[in-house]
Amino acid sequence: MSTSTEPTPGRTWVAGFRTGVISPYEQIKLNEPRGFADQTVRQVLRMAGGGEALRVRLSNRYGRDPLTIGAARIAVRKAGDEIVPETDLALRFSGAAQVTVPAGGEAVSDPVDLPVTAGTALALSLYLPHETGLATYSHMPMQTAYAADGDLTASPGLPGADHVQARFYVTGVDVLAPEGTAIAVAFGDSWFEGVGSTPDTDHRSVDFLNARLDRGWVVNEGIAGNRLLVDEIGENALARLDRDALSVPGATHVLVHFGINDLGLPGMAGQPPATSDDLIDGFTRLADRVHTAGLKILAATIGPFAGAVYPGVSTPEGLAARRRVNDWIRTTDLFDSVFDVARAVENPDDPDFIRPDLDGGDGMHLNDTGARLLAESVDLRTLTL
The missing domain is CATH 2.60.120 (Jelly Rolls)
Structure with missing residues (x-):
């Protein structure tokens, strides 16, 4: 029985x-x-x-x-x-x-x-x-x-x-739910995991996105410091994609936000940032694998980080690469949809910086209001089957 x-x-x-x-x-x-x-x-x-x-x-x-x-x-x-x-x-x-x-x-x-x-x-x-x-x-x-x-x-x-x-x-x-329940995976870095938001308040960007949905939901596989191309912190996105996104039971969509740490984190170790060509190649391979698995991919533009207080993170080379990659993300037909996080939270007077009232305090992460605006940059129609 x-x-x-x-x-x-x-x-x-x-x-x-x-x-x-x-x-x-x-x-x-x-x-x-x-x-x-x-x-x-x-x-x-x-x-x-x-x-x-x-x-x-x-x-x-x-x-x-x-x-x-x-x-x-x-x-x-x-x-x-x-x-x-x-x-x-x-x-x-x-x-x-x-x-x-x-x-x-x-x-x-x-x-x-x-x-x-x-x-x-x-x-x-x-x-x-x-x-x-x-x-x-x-x-x-x-x-x-x-x-x-x-x-x-x-x-x-x-x-x-x-x-x-x-x-x-x-x-x-895992939960026992009706068949056909649409599960999206927020697969990315600290802007999904929630760094900068108020602890113990569930004010991460993914929480705000879930509050907007009336069917299905988004699970959070963000790892602060995670990179698209290189291990540390955590296995790189291409290495953990199958386990942390494609094999998630019920998954239909993958939302991605990567790039800040590929461009900034190497500076903490005295290494050059990833190039724009490196990132475009990585995003292309990521999207191909998501599509091969039969899922849809929604890509975020790379958020601004010129105000980062951490030594070596914000460099002219890294910021220039961010702008080039964002131009490509906005115009390529590789993704099923794009949500323009960068435009949603940038300082209009200096777009390489987070808007001051959205800054989580370190020039690199969003506060609660910024996390909400990240969530609002996603067109909910792109999360339907």
């Missing part, structure tokens, strides 16, 4: 939440990695879309040793580190309460009956009984996680917990 957690005609598993993860062993670090031992980590996951059941995806992708999950629970978050106790459910893995994830491996929980809707804030609690080593993590999600000693996975709250600005070991939540 089928249960409510099994797909039946008319419903299927799709991505309800995603978060891009990186290795803690990279040379360039925007947020310090960490590990755990005999600790509970409680993490808030805001659902992009909902369904009548869910399953959780965990990853030890970049771990160097097996990862033991001693207990895992999922609940609706009440506030801060507190859960709604009557929604609290144990997660199992092939029927077991514990799971060991091999180095480089992943684990998917058994489905649980916990109906969720778009905007539901879930609290995922993981008990990590042994020394983990440095954790596979999402390094700048603009969401607080909570770490406390011992197995407190079933505790209504975590008084005295450490507050950590990162996510650990989780890559997504």
Whole structure:
């Protein structure tokens, strides 16, 4: 007999939440990695879309040793580190309460009956009984996680917990939803992940975009510092495309924002920026692979970053390449649609700079209002099947 957690005609598993993860062993670090031992980590996951059941995806992708999950629970978050106790459910893995994830491996929980809707804030609690080593993590999600000693996975709250600005070991939540639910993947850098927006307010550009949609939703695979062509921070876009976009269950569209870090990040290491030809070639290969997979691609123009406060990021060569690539993005027929982020947030008096009232404070990222304008630059008609 089928249960409510099994797909039946008319419903299927799709991505309800995603978060891009990186290795803690990279040379360039925007947020310090960490590990755990005999600790509970409680993490808030805001659902992009909902369904009548869910399953959780965990990853030890970049771990160097097996990862033991001693207990895992999922609940609706009440506030801060507190859960709604009557929604609290144990997660199992092939029927077991514990799971060991091999180095480089992943684990998917058994489905649980916990109906969720778009905007539901879930609290995922993981008990990590042994020394983990440095954790596979999402390094700048603009969401607080909570770490406390011992197995407190079933505790209504975590008084005295450490507050950590990162996510650990989780890559997504799938939901059981009606067939034909359109899932778009925001595949890019910090302008999707949310750097510059107010932490713990869900004011990322992808959150604002989801608020505009009345059908389907967008899951967020942005990684702050990520590049189109070169590894660090995170695997480059062409390397992670299959895993983080094309294989996302239910995906129909891919939105891309890349280029700022290809042009600016090398300056922090004394390297020359990518050329405009390099980026155009990379975007071309990216679009070809998305189309080959049968999905549509929506490309953003590269946002302004001349005001970046970080030494070496803003260079005349990098800014000139940005202008050339943006001219190409606006005129090529390679993409199914273009959303002109650069024009939406640039300073009209000096378009290489972010408009002052939209600047997140470092000349390189958008504040909450800027994130909303990024979302509004997407024509919703281009997200229909």
